[in-house]
Amino acid sequence: MDRNNSTTLVIKDFQGVKIHSFISPYPYAANATHVIETVHELVVVDTQFLNPIAQAFRAYVDGLGKPVNRVFISHGHPDHYFGLASAFSDCKAYSLAGVNQIIEEWGPQMIKNQKPTFGDLIPDAVLVPQHNVAPSTSEVIDGLTYEYEVVEGAESEAQLLIKLPELGTVIAQDLVYSGVHIWLGMGWFEKWAAELQRLADTAGYDYILAGHGLPCTKDEIHNNIRYIQTAQRLLKMA
Template identity: 40%
Template sequence: MNGTVTVLDKGAVRIHSYMSPADTFHTTTQLIETPSRIIAIDAQLLPAYADEAVAYAQGLGKPLDRLIVTHAHPDHYNGAARFGAPVHALAQVREQIVARGDSLLPTGLVIPVTDFTPDVALVPGTEVIDGVPFVFEAVSGGEAADELLVKLPEQGVLVAQDLVYNDVHLYLGNNDITGWHKALDALAAESGYDTILAGHGLPTGPEVYEQVHRYLNDARELLDDDGQAYKKAIVDRYPSHVGPFIIDIANRSLFPADN
């Protein structure tokens, strides 16, 4: 396996957090194992890494109930077809995925939009799945225009995905640092959640909110009208972070005149 899996035992639930290698900026697929099924959250950029997550899930000996896609960025939905399960997403996230169209991989392979278009509209609220309450909340602004937050209150687990990165450079292409700060403040105000699942990086705790706040403040200080100068400055300030290529991707949106 090229990726790595972190297992967290939460009693009636076990969390299996699959993290891709650094070449795709440690993107995570969360496999929530309930007593009799698996709920997958997010589907990887490269189909090969989606295949690894699916193979691991199959090894648990329980059926994949569904795949939940949290937001409309290709590193979280490209591999959706590999899961062989209904794909759930917020209606607005589905619209954004369809609007982006086919996905072009770095290898040159094109994945048709029909391969990853969600087919089940996820409605915010609480759903009890296999005896386990899942709380679904829609969040607007920040890393993406719209994102899904998933909470498991009985297990103290908050699936933040790309509202939180752990030791990975942030994608700022949505150009909404203020909105991201606001979303982090709302997460930090939540009580009873000691396990935070990041969209990039290893599972962590609530201390990650302050770490992301700090990075965003530094990014705001360092950003000017030169994308390459910004990349050098932020990488110099966070030399241990992985995924500097994600800065290049974001810069295409932040500095379109340079591309």
């Protein structure tokens, strides 16, 4: 282990609720997974990509000494859901119906594609979340309000965005990349920038949990918009 090879842990204490962000080493994409710790229970968001890192995250979660109410999977990219099979298979897992469908349809192919590179570092099969979250709804889990939204056509086809209004926190996952290069594989520059602007314009949410990199503020959303617009311009020139 050295500086480049270490996991980063950020704990934000909201006086009664803690948000723990567990970030994989930067050479492994700085995947950010989170635990919301309320009085009696834990809620996990995303599960890491590689088995040993997912298992280290699980050991951290277990070390908090409270039961896991559920795991949310933000979207259908394997760096967010492979760890569900390798480290959280005993937990109830939730996502948008559309995301669950993407994982079911594309997950086996993702395993097949990645196996030659990663071998035993990834699971042999995917686990599809069995529970659906309805967008534009909210619920209270262990005293904390969770608001669910769908973001379409940004970093992925569809992703779950969760707001925690009492904490002024938004769990943006891969809508926002914090301090790392943005994955532009889908090429939906304008829609993505518009969704980021919409989030930047939403008052009352100043603690932003990214899907890669450290938790951040709205400054990073503006950086992301500039990054995406610059990439679009450069690609047009190429």
